[in-house]
Amino acid sequence: xxxxxxxxxxxxxxxxxxxxxxxxxxxxxxxxxxxxxxxxxxxxxxxxxxxxxxxxxxxxxxxxxxxxxxxxxxxxxxxxxxxxxxxxxxxxxxxxxxxxxxxxxxxxxxxxxxxxxxxxxxxxxxxxxxxxxxxxxxxxxxxxxxxxxxxxxxxxxxxxxxxxxxxxxxxxxxxxxxxxxxxxxxxxxxxxxxxxxxxxxxxxxxxxxxxxxxxxxxxxxxxxxxxxxxxxxxxxxxxxxxxxxxxxxxxxxxxxxxxxxxxxxxxx
Amino acid sequence: xxxxxxxxxxxxxxxxxxxxxxxxxxxxxxxxxxxxxxxxxxxxxxxxxxxxxxxxxxxxxxxxxxxxxxxxxxxxxxxxxxxxxxxxxxxxxxxxxxxxxxxxxxxxxxxxxxxxxxxxxxxxxxxxxxxxxxxxxxxxxxxxxxxxxxxxxxxxxxxxxxxxxxxxxxxxxxxxxxxxxxxxxxxxxxxxxxxxxxxxxxxxxxxxxxxxxxxxxxxxxxxxxxxxxxxxxxxxxxxxxxxxxxxxxxxxxxxxxxxxxxxxxxxxxxxxxxxxxxxxxxxxxxxxxxxxxxxxxxxxxxxxxxxxxxxxxxxxxxxxxxxxxxxxxxxxxxxxxxxxxxxxxxxxxxxxxxxxxxxxxxxxxxxxxxxxxxxxxxxxxxxxxxxxxxx
Numbered sequence: 001x002x003x004x005x006x007x008x009x010x011x012x013x014x015x016x017x018x019x020x021x022x023x024x025x026x027x028x029x030x031x032x033x034x035x036x037x038x039x040x041x042x043x044x045x046x047x048x049x050x051x052x053x054x055x056x057x058x059x060x061x062x063x064x065x066x067x068x069x070x071x072x073x074x075x076x077x078x079x080x081x082x083x084x085x086x087x088x089x090x091x092x093x094x095x096x097x098x099x100x101x102x103x104x105x106x107x108x109x110x111x112x113x114x115x116x117x118x119x120x121x122x123x124x125x126x127x128x129x130x131x132x133x134x135x136x137x138x139x140x141x142x143x144x145x146x147x148x149x150x151x152x153x154x155x156x157x158x159x160x161x162x163x164x165x166x167x168x169x170x171x172x173x174x175x176x177x178x179x180x181x182x183x184x185x186x187x188x189x190x191x192x193x194x195x196x197x198x199x200x201x202x203x204x205x206x207x208x209x210x211x212x213x214x215x216x217x218x219x220x221x222x223x224x225x226x227x228x229x230x231x232x233x234x235x236x237x238x239x240x241x242x243x244x245x246x247x248x249x250x251x252x253x254x255x256x257x258x259x260x261x262x263x264x265x266x267x268x
Numbered sequence: 269x270x271x272x273x274x275x276x277x278x279x280x281x282x283x284x285x286x287x288x289x290x291x292x293x294x295x296x297x298x299x300x301x302x303x304x305x306x307x308x309x310x311x312x313x314x315x316x317x318x319x320x321x322x323x324x325x326x327x328x329x330x331x332x333x334x335x336x337x338x339x340x341x342x343x344x345x346x347x348x349x350x351x352x353x354x355x356x357x358x359x360x361x362x363x364x365x366x367x368x369x370x371x372x373x374x375x376x377x378x379x380x381x382x383x384x385x386x387x388x389x390x391x392x393x394x395x396x397x398x399x400x401x402x403x404x405x406x407x408x409x410x411x412x413x414x415x416x417x418x419x420x421x422x423x424x425x426x427x428x429x430x431x432x433x434x435x436x437x438x439x440x441x442x443x444x445x446x447x448x449x450x451x452x453x454x455x456x457x458x459x460x461x462x463x464x465x466x467x468x469x470x471x472x473x474x475x476x477x478x479x480x481x482x483x484x485x486x487x488x489x490x491x492x493x494x495x496x497x498x499x500x501x502x503x504x505x506x507x508x509x510x511x512x513x514x515x516x517x518x519x520x521x522x523x524x525x526x527x528x529x530x531x532x533x534x535x536x537x538x539x540x541x542x543x544x545x546x547x548x549x550x551x552x553x554x555x556x557x558x559x560x561x562x563x564x565x566x567x568x569x570x571x572x573x574x575x576x577x578x579x580x581x582x583x584x585x586x587x588x589x590x591x592x593x594x595x596x597x598x599x600x601x602x603x604x605x606x607x608x609x610x611x612x613x614x615x616x617x618x619x620x621x622x623x624x625x626x627x628x629x630x631x632x633x634x635x636x637x638x639x640x641x642x643x644x645x646x647x648x649x650x651x652x653x654x655x656x657x658x659x
Contacts, residue, residue, distance in 0.1 A: 066632060081640035082647070105636070116647030119612075122637060124622040 006251025009067030026051025036067025096209025129197030151187025152222030357388030460527025
């Protein structure tokens with residue numbers, strides 16, 4: 001079977017995945033560079049190296065993410081909404097509702113039996129409820145963004161952020177830091193504020209069946225657990241791959257469909 | 269087509285400049301409820317006011333504030349920058365509350381920016397119901413407008429002149445309807461972008477010049493053989509006011525979609541029906557402009573609008589509907605949600621998206637949603653084909 005690739009150039013990170021026989025044989029993630037083309041080149045190079053194959057071995061490659069149109073090595077481009085849907089179904093074959101929180105976008109999708117996006121809703125207002133919100137807050141708190149999620153469990157008296165605006169919420173966080181409130185209580189408040197914004201969007205598509213979350217924020221346990229409480233449903237986990245890679249995985253699966261129709265994503 | 273694109277993409281297009289050069293007056297109006305025939309009847313060029321070509325919002329935001337639709341703000345921005353200096357008059361209509369506020373914001377801005385309020389500045393009220401007293405009120409408003417125009421411009425608007433203007437406008441309406449029929453064919457030979465440019469041009473060009481150009485174009489279209497719809501998804505575009513050719517291009521430049529119909533404040537919704545050419549011309553104008561309205565500003569007409577949209581979707585063979593609303597546009601924001609609910613229940617895919625108007629549109633975000641929507645239509649088509657194969 002042919003080797004295929006998917007490349008997802010997001011606003012914060014760029015990801016590439018190499019697949020063979022429906023399995024990931026190499027992947028790579030980097031922080032996005034100023035130019036999407038450079039991000040894509042570096043991500044693909046890393047994934048090729050991890051897979052031990054060369055660019056010439058790739059039979060088909062689909063690009064996705066906000067920088068998709070600037071990638072010069074792809075055969076075609078597909079929106080990240082479609083790719084995340086495909087990737088999510090592959091990671092959790094029973095997934096029917098997908099929540100994807102990217103760097104500057106938040107989307108909720110409902111999938112049909114074939115893993116195609118049947119309905120979707122995306123944030124239309126601003127950066128609140130996106131990965132950028134968490135990134136800004138982690139920076140203000142002087143912690144790594146990966147640490148932010150763990151703070152919720154350690155919080156004793158979480159703060160409430162009054163504003164949904166990222167900039168004003170940042171000002172609130174600085175005020176709490178200066179007042180001596182613990183980092184754990186502030187971090188928990190940040191995670192809750194994020195989950196509240198996302199819950200509005202999730203409820204907009206009336207989630208059904210198994211729910212799965214993709215994108216970097218899916219790794220933030222604080223947001224994930226608060227979101228579960230807010231929507232009153234469990235969000236399923238999968239160990240099959242990093243949820244942040246779902247867009248690139250979906251792009252690779254669509255590449256597979258293109259060349260031999262084997263990217264079957266039927267609901268199990 | 270060039271003349272239409274020029275008229276549709278420039279605030280002061282060549283046609284307006286030529287009209288002014290002849291020393292004839294131009295009156296701007298803001299809403300599709302203004303009977304433009306009244307002006308054209310006495311050699312005043314009626315020009316629909318638009319917000320294209322704005323490159324900032326410092327004037328618009330100063331008088332309107334941030335929490336309001338960007339369309340009237342763009343008009344005020346252009347006014348504040350002197351871009352409407354060619355106007356001899358302006359008619360403000362309460363198409364919505366944002367447009368109603370344009371009246372007071374423009375007047376107030378006129379205190380700070382000398383000469384931006386035209387000498388003739390008129391508030392033309394429009395009822396929200398077309399039955400009985402609503403229609404009587406609207407006819408009274410038309411009569412008052414006529415009297416006001418006669419007094420200011422020293423003209424005499426007779427029934428004969430009104431009927432002649434109606435006849436001229438109807439020629440364009442008939443031609444636009446011919447184009448609409450072409451868009452319903454299996455193989456569509458004209459892009460949505462071009463049709464919309466032609467429709468928008470009709471709101472700013474002198475009507476006899478417009479009719480002549482449109483006639484030539486329709487004749488050329490009928491000879492075209494190359495299908496533009498082949499391999500593309502047929503979509504409709506509906507929602508908030510739009511005169512933006514860029515928005516049409518944004519959708520059609522995906523190379524995956526062809527716009528086969530629209531229900532917007534500009535375009536065929538505005539020009540769709542002919543006006544009665546006999547009988548009392550004022551009653552005929554009122555019957556058309558208020559009576560056949562399909563705009564959500566009118567109360568109690570949702571079911572009619574849904575039925576009309578469904579019919580248009582069927583006629584144009586649209587596979588999906590893109591519903592856009594300008595941020596803070598309550599009328600279309602609310603109606604789009606209802607349309608989405610009802611059309612999706614009928615199995616018609618819908619995309620609902622909120623945006624800013626014109627030059628302030630966020631292209632990247634819009635493109636993502638439009639592409640994802642077209643992929644959704646594609647996926648559904650493939651799935652249906654697959655299910656068909658299995659049976």
